[in-house]
């Protein structure tokens with residue numbers, strides 16, 4: 001079958017790989033209809049990790065069940081399903097508590113598992129014709145038959161729940177104000193979630209105009225371009241004293257507008273602490289921060305390319321002075337995707353506005369490059385194997 005295979009920094013190719021087979025009675029095989037490219041894939045694509053060539057990418061997967069293991073009881077051949085990017089067992093202490101991003105069984109030695117991702121376990125990705133799904137009764141969410149809402153449902157694998165998770169980590173309450181750093185897929189879904197949850201004011205920070213425009217139009221967010229002027233000052237001019245809540249939807253590859261480089265994307269302009277420090281200054285005393293942008297561990301087992309990048313120069317003293325609270329980590333997709341699916345079915349949410357491209361697998365190499373460049377108008381790319 002055809003699949004998107006990592007070749008090395010800035011290179012993916014569509015190649016023939018072995019078809020997946022049932023390995024356990026709890027497995028299913030899914031015929032993939034849609035698999036999305038994620039900002040998280042770019043960490044591997046850009047060569048920031050020690051991902052080995054040969055990885056089949058793709059953790060944002062949906063499709064139709066082709067084969068069902070003997071031990072699967074709630075799913076049948078022909079069911080249309082979306083798969084959380086997390087691979088989770090369903091019965092460890094974390095899974096029982098809804099913390100499926102931190103399952104202790106699927107990937108021993110690292111907190112949590114995922115499809116097609118370095119350090120996240122042996123699970124192949126779904127940017128391919130077929131995917132094996134373990135613990136399928138737990139991991140597959142059934143969708144209505146047919147093809148309705150295909151774009152919106154595809155976003156249930158990761159970015160809609162992850163954006164929602166950002167607002168929950170920040171404990172957003174109706175009527176509160178919130179600032180979101182990053183208007184990429186995750187940040188815009190956080191802004192959309194904040195709108196649905198009744199935020200009074202939403203500020204969103206980025207520098208890619210088409211991304212800021214979508215958030216303004218569909219999430220009623222106030223766009224802030226951080227390359228024009230310090231975003232903390234811009235927000236405080238409109239909202240003195242600081243906003244109630246904040247979300248980091250950028251992560252450690254953040255651009256620092258105070259740094260100079262050869263081009264806008266020169267790595268010399270990066271500063272993994274800039275967004276966290278901005279958030280601490282943007283949010284009011286005793287406010288809360290939800291960190292869903294990715295940060296990497298610095299412990300001895302961490303990949304070489306990441307070594308040291310987890311130790312950041314953040315102003316922890318300021319956070320302490322302000323008595324702010326902090327929530328972090330992978331999204332527990334399973335804790336949100338059923339409710340968000342039902343909001344879509346009932347017509348109360350339609351996150352598909354963020355999907356800019358739906359293309360065949362063969363166009364993956366070109367679309368990886370364009371999404372990596374954060375090209376204007378390339379917001380969310382869905383691959384259709």
Ligand code: NAD
Nearest residue numbers: 039040182184185186206250251254255292293294330331
């Ligand atoms: P993305 O990388 O395209 O989005 C990041 C956006 O941040 C870009 O639009 C970029 O222009 C903007 N940006 C860069 N520097 C900035 C700054 N200083 N201030 C404000 N904005 C800035 O992709 P994405 O898919 O939205 O992913 C965002 C982050 O979320 C990534 O780190 C990704 O790995 C992470 N992620 C986490 C989870 C989770 O479960 N916690 C899930 C999915 C993605």
Ligand code: ZN
Nearest residue numbers: 038040060158
């Ligand atoms: Zn993702």
